[in-house]
Amino acid sequence: xxxxxxxxxxxxxxxxxxxxxxxxxxxxxxxxxxxxxxxxxxxxxxxxxxxxxxxxxxxxxxxxxxxxxxxxxxxxxxxxxxxxxxxxxxxxxxxxxxxxxxxxxxxxx
Amino acid sequence: xxxxxxxxxxxxxxxxxxxxxxxxxxxxxxxxxxxxxxxxxxxxxxxxxxxxxxxxxxxxxxxxxxxxxxxxxxxxxxxxxxxxxxxxxxxxxxxxxxxxxxxxxxxxxxxxxxxxxxxxxxxxxxxxxxxxxxxxxxxxxxxxxxxxxxxxxxxxxxxxxxxxxxxxxxxxxxxxxxxxxxxxxxxxxxxxxxxxxxxxxxxxxxxxxxxxxxxxxxxxxxxxxxxxxxxxxxxxxxxxxxxxxxxxxxxxxxxxxxxxxxxxxxxxxxxxxxxxxxxxxxxxxxxxxxxxxxxxxxxxxxxxxxxxxxxxxxxxxxxxxxxxxxxxxxxxxxxxxxxxxxxxxxxxxxxxxxxxx
Numbered sequence: 001x002x003x004x005x006x007x008x009x010x011x012x013x014x015x016x017x018x019x020x021x022x023x024x025x026x027x028x029x030x031x032x033x034x035x036x037x038x039x040x041x042x043x044x045x046x047x048x049x050x051x052x053x054x055x056x057x058x059x060x061x062x063x064x065x066x067x068x069x070x071x072x073x074x075x076x077x078x079x080x081x082x083x084x085x086x087x088x089x090x091x092x093x094x095x096x097x098x099x100x101x102x103x104x105x106x107x108x109x
Numbered sequence: 110x111x112x113x114x115x116x117x118x119x120x121x122x123x124x125x126x127x128x129x130x131x132x133x134x135x136x137x138x139x140x141x142x143x144x145x146x147x148x149x150x151x152x153x154x155x156x157x158x159x160x161x162x163x164x165x166x167x168x169x170x171x172x173x174x175x176x177x178x179x180x181x182x183x184x185x186x187x188x189x190x191x192x193x194x195x196x197x198x199x200x201x202x203x204x205x206x207x208x209x210x211x212x213x214x215x216x217x218x219x220x221x222x223x224x225x226x227x228x229x230x231x232x233x234x235x236x237x238x239x240x241x242x243x244x245x246x247x248x249x250x251x252x253x254x255x256x257x258x259x260x261x262x263x264x265x266x267x268x269x270x271x272x273x274x275x276x277x278x279x280x281x282x283x284x285x286x287x288x289x290x291x292x293x294x295x296x297x298x299x300x301x302x303x304x305x306x307x308x309x310x311x312x313x314x315x316x317x318x319x320x321x322x323x324x325x326x327x328x329x330x331x332x333x334x335x336x337x338x339x340x341x342x343x344x345x346x347x348x349x350x351x352x353x354x355x356x357x358x359x360x361x362x363x364x365x366x367x368x369x370x371x372x373x374x375x376x377x378x379x380x381x382x383x384x385x386x387x388x389x390x391x392x393x394x395x396x397x398x399x400x401x402x403x404x405x406x407x408x409x410x411x412x413x414x415x416x417x418x419x420x421x422x423x424x425x426x427x428x429x430x431x432x433x434x435x436x437x438x439x440x441x442x443x444x445x446x447x448x449x450x451x452x453x454x455x456x457x458x459x460x461x462x463x464x465x466x
Binding site: 027 | 168217335382398399
């Protein structure tokens with residue numbers, strides 16, 4: 001890998017950008033992700049994980065077993081929003097900001 | 110590494126880094142920021158990052174948020190592009206019966222200088238053509254917007270470092286002692302000493318306070334968010350519930366759960382969030398979701414920020430709050446004033462830790 005090698009194809013993040021995060025104190029894939037967007041694209045870090053781990057290993061000397069894996073999240077592979085929706089219009093955990101405005105004796109608190 | 114500092118900030122998230130940066134503008138003494146991991150690994154890195162004012166209550170709290178939102182354009186000139194956009198904020202409602210409440214809100218906030226309009230269905234659809242045509246109306250204010258939280262904290266850190274602030278990351282504080290008028294801090298990477306100590310531990314504020322025998326009543330409140338693939342720009346405003354980022358992805362979600370530090374995402378809340386998103390913007394139905402994530406809000410017991418001097422402890426300060434993204438420029442400015450000038454330009458007495466008795 002040289003400085004211009006593309007590590008994250010989805011977000012076009014180069015080796016140099018990943019190295020900069022490590023030199024500023026980042027140590028994990030998720031640190032690199034938040035600063036550079038490496039791994040935030042459609043593939044969700046399926047391609048770049050091991051290359052980022054390799055760079056972290058080279059720069060910090062941490063052994064691969066000490067480098068945590070990125071946090072994988074649902075839905076793992078992109079799916080349409082309508083697949084997740086159930087078309088219910090009753091909400092409990094999800095709030096409306098306006099519902100949180102409380103009136104006291106007909107006035108806003 | 111230097112072990113003696115004038116001021117140490119515990120916590121390098123949006124609040125701690127915001128304070129460190131603002132201090133570094135006016136203050137040439139040594140400042141060190143300690144973070145148990147890397148900044149953004151907690152709340153500051155898992156947020157929709159609205160800069161939100163217009164329907165926070167009560168009015169004095171909305172006013173406090175407004176002052177901070179007003180600082181954003183200036184902040185981005187100083188620290189660099191943080192993708193701050195004052196889009197204006199829309200809070201839609203779907204029942205005509207909510208209009209009266211919306212009008213009361215607008216009326217009472219006009220007095221403090223926050224202009225809120227109550228929009229008709231037609232006005233909402235003119236502003237935001239992709240909004241569900243079944244919408245009844247919305248409250249609207251031009252003061253609201255959003256920011257890229259990763260850019261914001263990265264730029265705070267870079268600007269602070271340029272001004273001489275030091276960061277020690279992956280360095281958990283394990284013990285704090287007060288000796289000979291100084292604070293002595295034991296961390297994973299050694300001991301540090303300082304005159305002023307600022308506690309900006311966010312969701313971990315309670316544990317940090319305990320080290321000094323100070324009760325900082327901050328609880329955890331989880332929120333779950335869905336992220337879409339990048340879509341062509343089609344949403345104009347920050348809608349309370351979803352927003353479109355600069356790269357085109359849409360962030361959706363506004364949920365609250367007491368789940369401690371558990372950062373799992375759960376199917377029931379993901380589904381409710383999807384229902385909210387398609388109700389607000391039906392065109393999102395076919396958009397692909399690439400990720401769900403969750404973040405833990407730092408929620409003080411009564412819902413309001415805890416700011417300022419810690420009563421009974423000389424040179425000890427606390428800044429613990431939710432809405433850290435919205436409030437960080439103001440909190441950074443005020444804590445800096447408190448340390449450098451001894452008083453703040455706007456009163457913060459009502460945010461004192463002393464209110465919890």
